[in-house]
Amino acid sequence: MKAALIVCDGMADRPIRRLGGKTPLEAASTPNLDEAARRGATGIVDILAPGIPPGSDVAHLALFGYDALKVYRGRGALEALGADMEVKPGDVAFRGNFATLNDGLVVDRRAGRIDSASARRLAEALQNIKLEKHPDVEVLLRHTTEHRLAVVFRGPRLSPHVSDTDPGKAGLPLAEAKPLTVAASKTAEVVNEFTRLALKILGEHPLNEERKRRGLLEANGVILRGGGVLPEVEPLTARFNVKAAFIAVTSLIRGVCKLAGMKPIKVEGATGTTKTNVKAKAESLVKALETYDFCFLHVKGADNASHDQNLEEKMAMIERIDGMVGYLLDRLNLEETYLAITADHATPISVGNHTGDPVPLLILGPEVLADGVEAFSERACMRGGLGRLRGKDVIHLLMNYLGRLKKFGA
Amino acid sequence: MKAALIVCDGMADRPIRRLGGKTPLEAASTPNLDEAARRGATGIVDILAPGIPPGSDVAHLALFGYDALKVYRGRGALEALGADMEVKPGDVAFRGNFATLNDGLVVDRRAGRIDSASARRLAEALQNIKLEKHPDVEVLLRHTTEHRLAVVFRGPRLSPHVSDTDPGKAGLPLAEAKPLTVAASKTAEVVNEFTRLALKILGEHPLNEERKRRGLLEANGVILRGGGVLPEVEPLTARFNVKAAFIAVTSLIRGVCKLAGMKPIKVEGATGTTKTNVKAKAESLVKALETYDFCFLHVKGADNASHDQNLEEKMAMIERIDGMVGYLLDRLNLEETYLAITADHATPISVGNHTGDPVPLLILGPEVLADGVEAFSERACMRGGLGRLRGKDVIHLLMNYLGRLKKFGA
Numbered sequence: 174m175k176a177a178l179i180v181c182d183g184m185a186d187r188p189i190r191r192l193g194g195k196t197p198l199e200a201a202s203t204p205n206l207d208e209a210a211r212r213g214a215t216g217i218v219d220i221l222a223p224g225i226p227p228g229s230d231v232a233h234l235a236l237f238g239y240d241a242l243k244v245y246r247g248r249g250a251l252e253a254l255g256a257d258m259e260v261k262p263g264d265v266a267f268r269g270n271f272a273t274l275n276d277g278l279v280v281d282r283r284a285g286r287i288d289s290a291s292a293r294r295l296a297e298a299l300q301n302i303k304l305e306k307h308p309d310v311e312v313l314l315r316h317t318t319e320h321r322l323a324v325v326f327r328g329p330r331l332s333p334h335v336s337d338t339d340p341g342k343a344g345l346p347l348a349e350a351k352p353l354t355v356a357a358s359k360t361a362e363v364v365n366e367f368t369r370l371a372l373k374i375l376g377e378h379p380l381n382e383e384r385k386r387r388g389l390l391e392a393n394g395v396i397l398r399g400g401g402v403l404p405e406v407e408p409l410t411a412r413f414n415v416k417a418a419f420i421a422v423t424s425l426i427r428g429v430c431k432l433a434g435m436k437p438i439k440v441e442g443a444t445g446t447t448k449t450n451v452k453a454k455a456e457s458l459v460k461a462l463e464t465y466d467f468c469f470l471h472v473k474g475a476d477n478a479s480h481d482q483n484l485e486e487k488m489a490m491i492e493r494i495d496g497m498v499g500y501l502l503d504r505l506n507l508e509e510t511y512l513a514i515t516a517d518h519a520t521p522i523s524v525g526n527h528t529g530d531p532v533p534l535l536i537l538g539p540e541v542l543a544d545g546v547e548a549f550s551e552r553a554c555m556r557g558g559l560g561r562l563r564g565k566d567v568i569h570l571l572m573n574y575l576g577r578l579k580k581f582g583a
Numbered sequence: 584m585k586a587a588l589i590v591c592d593g594m595a596d597r598p599i600r601r602l603g604g605k606t607p608l609e610a611a612s613t614p615n616l617d618e619a620a621r622r623g624a625t626g627i628v629d630i631l632a633p634g635i636p637p638g639s640d641v642a643h644l645a646l647f648g649y650d651a652l653k654v655y656r657g658r659g660a661l662e663a664l665g666a667d668m669e670v671k672p673g674d675v676a677f678r679g680n681f682a683t684l685n686d687g688l689v690v691d692r693r694a695g696r697i698d699s700a701s702a703r704r705l706a707e708a709l710q711n712i713k714l715e716k717h718p719d720v721e722v723l724l725r726h727t728t729e730h731r732l733a734v735v736f737r738g739p740r741l742s743p744h745v746s747d748t749d750p751g752k753a754g755l756p757l758a759e760a761k762p763l764t765v766a767a768s769k770t771a772e773v774v775n776e777f778t779r780l781a782l783k784i785l786g787e788h789p790l791n792e793e794r795k796r797r798g799l800l801e802a803n804g805v806i807l808r809g810g811g812v813l814p815e816v817e818p819l820t821a822r823f824n825v826k827a828a829f830i831a832v833t834s835l836i837r838g839v840c841k842l843a844g845m846k847p848i849k850v851e852g853a854t855g856t857t858k859t860n861v862k863a864k865a866e867s868l869v870k871a872l873e874t875y876d877f878c879f880l881h882v883k884g885a886d887n888a889s890h891d892q893n894l895e896e897k898m899a900m901i902e903r904i905d906g907m908v909g910y911l912l913d914r915l916n917l918e919e920t921y922l923a924i925t926a927d928h929a930t931p932i933s934v935g936n937h938t939g940d941p942v943p944l945l946i947l948g949p950e951v952l953a954d955g956v957e958a959f960s961e962r963a964c965m966r967g968g969l970g971r972l973r974g975k976d977v978i979h980l981l982m983n984y985l986g987r988l989k990k991f992g993a
C-alpha cells in the first residue's frame with residue numbers, strides 16, 4: 174500500500190457575491206475533484222484549531238503530524254533548509270528580500286521583483302561579508318528565486334528572538350533589529366551590522382548603477398524577517414517507518430519537508446506560481462510512488478492568486494489542479510494507493526491573506542468508506558463522513574490505512 | 584435513571600469487496616441495532632485519536648473516561664487483576680502463556696491450545712517457585728483459560744520496564760528479559776530466573792510425559808509479555824457517584840473494569856468467544872440494572888473472528904449481538920434507562936488486527952435527541968448527530984443523562 178498527500182496552498186475560500194455566493198472551488202469546473210469526492214470520504218480540517226490562521230510552514234508541520242504550535246521555532250531556518258543550505262544546531266536563519274531603499278526608507282520590498290539572474294549576481298557580492306564587531310559569527314547566504322534570499326548566521330550564543338528589519342510594507346523606514354530577549358542582544362547587533370554592510374556593498378555594485386540607468390528599481394538593500402532555528406522533531410520516515418518523498422518548489426515548504434525527512438523529487442517546469450506545470454508534477458508523483466511508500470505534493474498557485482486577490486486566476490488555477498487530479502485518477506493504481514487532497518489554509522480572495530477557516534479534505538483508496546458526498550468544496554465537505562478533524566490527524570488517517578501506526582496497549 | 588454501555592470488541596470494520604463494498608455490520612441482518620439507531624442518536628468515535636489503533640485494555644480505559652494515553656502502565660497488572668489475583672502497589676505482573684519449547688526455540692506459543700484442566704494442573708506445580716538469586720521476590724501465578732496465565736512478582740524495587748520473553752511468534756528463540764531502564768535490571772533477572780525454573784519444573788512434569796506419549800505438544804515452558812503495574816486512577820464509581828457493575832469474561836477487560844471500581848456479575852455460558860451466550864448476558868444486564876446505576880457489558884466474539892479473518896463468523900456474531908439488542912429493547916425500561924452501544928476499536932477482516940478507524944456509537948434513552956439516522960453502521964453513524972467524539976467522552980454522555988456530573992463553575 175502507498176499513500177499520497179496533495180496540498181493545494183491557500184485553495185480554500187469564502188462565498189463570493191460575484192459568484193452568486195459560491196466559493197471559487199464551488200464555482201470552478203472541477204469534475205475530477207468531485208469524482209474523487211464521490212469515490213472517497215470527505216470532511217473539513219482545522220489545521221491548528223478552529224479560527225486560527227496558520228502560516229504555510231506551520232500548516233505543513235501540522236499536516237505532517239507534528240504538534241506545530243509547540244515545535245515551531247520560526248520561519249528562517251526552514252527557509253534556509255528549503256534553499257538547500259546546511260543549517261546546524263545553534264544557527265539562526267532569516268528569510269531575506271532584496272529591496273529598494275532610499276534615504277533609509279524601504280521604497281519597494283521586492284526591488285521591483287528583480288529577475289533571478291540579477292539577484293544571483295548581487296547575492297555573490299554578499300558571499301564574503303566579514304563582521305567587524307562579531308568576527309566569531311559567519312554569514313552564509315543563498316539566493317533562491319527573484320528577490321528571495323535565505324541568510325544563516327553561524328557562531329556562538331546566537332538567538333532567533335530578534336525583531337525583523339523588514340518593516341512589512343513599503344514606505345516605512347528600514348527597521349533596526351531589536352533583541353526580544355536579553356540573550357538576543359548579540360544577535361541583534363549581528364543582524365544590524367550585516368544590514369549596514371549589505372547596504373554599502375549593494376549601493377556600490379555596478380549592477381545597481383546599470384539598473385538606475387535603465388530606469389529599474391535598485392536592489393540596494395537586504396531586509397530580513399522570520400528569525401528561526403531548526404525545530405528538533407523525529408522525521409516522519411522514522412515515526413511511521415516509511416520511505417517518503419516530496420514534490421515542492423517553494424523554499425519554505427521544501428524546508429518543512431526536509432525537516433520531516435522526506436527526499437526531494439525534482440520536477441521540470443514546476444515553478445511555484447500559477448504557471449506551474451501541474452501535469453509534470455502529477456507524472457512525478459505517479460513515478461515516485463513506484464519507489465516510495467508516501468509522497469507529498471505541494472501546489473502553490475492558488476495561494477499566490479489569492480494574495481493578489483485575483484479571482485479569475487485562482488479559479489483557473491483550481492481548474493488546473495482539477496486536471497492534475499484527473500490525470501492521477503487515471504494513472505494511480507487506486508487498488509493499492511490512498512490519496513488525500515486538502516489545503517494548508519484558506520486564503521480568501523476578499524481578504525488577500527491566510528484566515529482560520531477550515532479547509533476541505535478528501536481521502537480515497539481501496540478501503541475508504543465512501544460517505545455519499547458528491548463534490549469537493551468547503552461546503553460539500555462540511556457534510557462529509559470524516560467530520561471535523563485537525564491538521565495533525567490527516568497523516569495519521571493515511572498511515573492507519575498503510576498499517577504504519579503501532580497499537581497502543583494490548 | 585440507569586445506564587448501560589455495551590462494547591462489541593473489534594466489531595467495526597472496513598468496506599469489503601465480497602460484500603459489494605459493504606462492511607460486515609452493513610451486510611449483516613441487524614434489525615434491532617437499526618431500530619435502536621432510529622430511536623436514538625448516533626456518531627463516530629476515535630477511541631484515542633483519529634487513526635491511532637488502540638489495544639483493548641487502553642480502549643476500555645478510554646471508554647471508562649480515563650486519559651488512557653497517560654494512565655496506562657502496561658497490560659500485565661490488568662490481566663492479573665482480571666484473573667482475580669490481588670495486585671498491590673509495587674507488584675509487577677505479566678501475561679503468561681504455557682508454550683511448547685524445543686531446544687530453546689518456541690515451537691508453539693499456546694502449547695497446542697492446551698485444555699484448561701491440564702493447564703490448571705501444570706499451574707499448580709509452579710505455585711511454590713522460590714527464586715534463589717532474589718529470595719525477597721515472591722512469585723504468584725494463576726491459570727485463567729486454556730494456555731493463559733497471569734504472573735505477579737512481589738518484592739522490593741521491581742519495575743515493569745523489562746522486555747518480553749515471549750518472542751511474539753512461533754519458530755523464534757525464547758527471548759531473554761532485558762531491562763529497558765537502569766532501574767529494571769533486578770526485575771529482568773527475576774523474570775529470567777522464573778523462566779529457567781519453570782522450564783525445569785514443567786519439563787519434568789508427568790503430565791508432559793503423558794502429553795508426549797499421546798502425541799500432544801508439551802506445555803514445557805512459560806513465556807511472559809506485557810509487564811505492567813496498576814494505574815492509579817480514581818474509580819468511576821467515586822468519580823460519578825454510581826453503583827456500577829460489569830459483565831465480561833476476558834481477563835484483560837475484567838481487570839480494567841475492576842480497576843474502575845465496578846463489581847463483577849457472573850453469567851453462566853459466557854465464554855468470551857463467538858460461542859458466548861449473549862442471551863444470558865442480556866438477561867444478566869437487565870437484572871443488574873435493578874440493583875446498579877450503571878452496567879457495562881463486554882461482548883468479545885466479533886474481535887476473535889476478525890483476528891482469524893473469518894468474515895462469516897464475524898457476521899454471525901454481529902447477528903447474535905443484534906439478537907441480544909432485540910432482547911434488551913424488549914426488556915429494558917427505556918423510559919428510565921440510557922443504553923449506549925459501540926466498539927472498542929475496528930478489527931478489519933482484511934487486516935486481522937486492530938486499526939485506528941473510528942467506531943460507530945449509538946445512544947438511546949428517554950431524553951436522547953433522535954438524529955434521523957436509520958441504521959447502525961460505520962457509514963450510517965458518520966452522518967449521526969453526535970458527530971465525531973473521543974472514547975473518553977462516551978461515559979460522560981451517559982453520566983450527563985444520569986445527572987452524575989458536577990457543574991464546573993458557578
